[in-house]
Amino acid sequence: MAAARTRLAEAGIDTPGTDARLLLAHVLGLTHKELSLKLLRGFDVPAEQVRSFDDCLTRRAGREPLQHITGTTGFRHLDLRLGPGVFIPRPETELLIDPAIAHAAALRSDDEHTGNGRARVIRILDMCTGTGALALAAATEIPGSEVHAVELSAEACRWAELNIAATAEAVAAAGSTVTLHAGDVAEVVPGLGPFDIVVTNPPYVPEATQPDIPEVTGYDPAIALYGGGADGMQTPARIIKLAAEALRAGGLLVIEHDETQAAAIQQACAAAGLSGAATHTDYTGRDRFTTAERLEGP
Incomplete structure (x- = not known):
């Protein structure tokens, strides 16, 4: 040793x-x-x-990633399978699930206050799912949820399918479902809504700040890294607009982003009709994800 x-x-x-x-x-x-x-x-x-x-x-x-050698990585309480062709989930992405859990609990509490004794099914969308990490964490930690995961990359879809199959018992035990949709979010998402919660870790790395880390540049697929444009905001802005259109009234968006993009993300949320955009920090104190709500919607 x-x-x-x-x-x-x-x-x-x-x-x-x-x-x-x-x-x-x-x-x-x-x-x-x-x-x-x-x-x-x-x-x-x-x-x-x-x-x-x-x-x-x-x-x-x-400098081959540790996760590629072992074939697995931990994400919250999950053990995910992964390898070449899919983005390796980072620890900070685990934080996106907490506001989703809190929002689902609040929605169900509101139902109870109005005299509806049945817990509503929480409809959740995970755009750019990759390994399926966010989708599977949501399905297993928010009981009675209907989760839809969308992924463009065929290679990533294969890993997501493996993880969905491996986690099937845990998802079923939570009374939830997970459905994987292969394709471009712009084509798939409009036919799936409305949703109570959208969680997403889209490509967002700015072209101007490409990482100099062999484990990233040599193994993480570029399609999962770079958001487009010098500021990396092309894909996140597109995702935010789709999320706003897919959310029902009272729905929540949780989106990960680069530490330099907080202001741009909040502006994109406002432009898409979302309210109360708030940026949250990761374990190192860097601006890492933003939450926003749709006050009115379908």
Whole structure:
């Protein structure tokens, strides 16, 4: 483990110790907690698994994403499958689900106050779903929801299909459904509404600030990264307009964006007829996502 940490650190990996542990756990078929307990006691690793671990370290030192090597990533309470051709969900995107959960609870509370004893089905739209992370988190954490996920990339759709299948029992246990729609949001979304909640992590990286990170530029598909134009706002503005048209009165939009785009996102929300746009920060204090409501609608 010490040698693995040194090897990854020399390759420029920011979290060499964590990556080494996760790779060894992957090779041994253990959880991170199980590996930690075994490391406390000390143990011998069979020669075949030593070779597998070395192969994994070689790939990671070459700046292949950890998630591509293990084939999975955690997202809130989910274990998602992924690989080449789909964007790797980031921890900060997990934050978008919290306002969605709160809004769904508020909608159902309003129903109770009006004497409607049945909990309404919450209709949720996830545009640019990628792995299906936001759609599946919403379906499993907002019981009784009807979730529609839209994705343009055929490669990403294949991963979303795998994750939807792998999470089918959890979705059913929550009394929810998830339906994947392949195609351009502009063509698919108008026929799906109205919705109570729209969550989306669209391509938004400005062309003027392209990341200099090998794991991003070499593996995340460009279609999932760049929002169009120097400021990256072409796709987000398009998504906001579609969301506003798809939301019913009282509906909520939650959209992730670049830290430089907060003002532009709020302006796009206002132009689309959404109200109360508010920007929220991520774990590092950077402006990361914005919420806005449609006060009147279908």
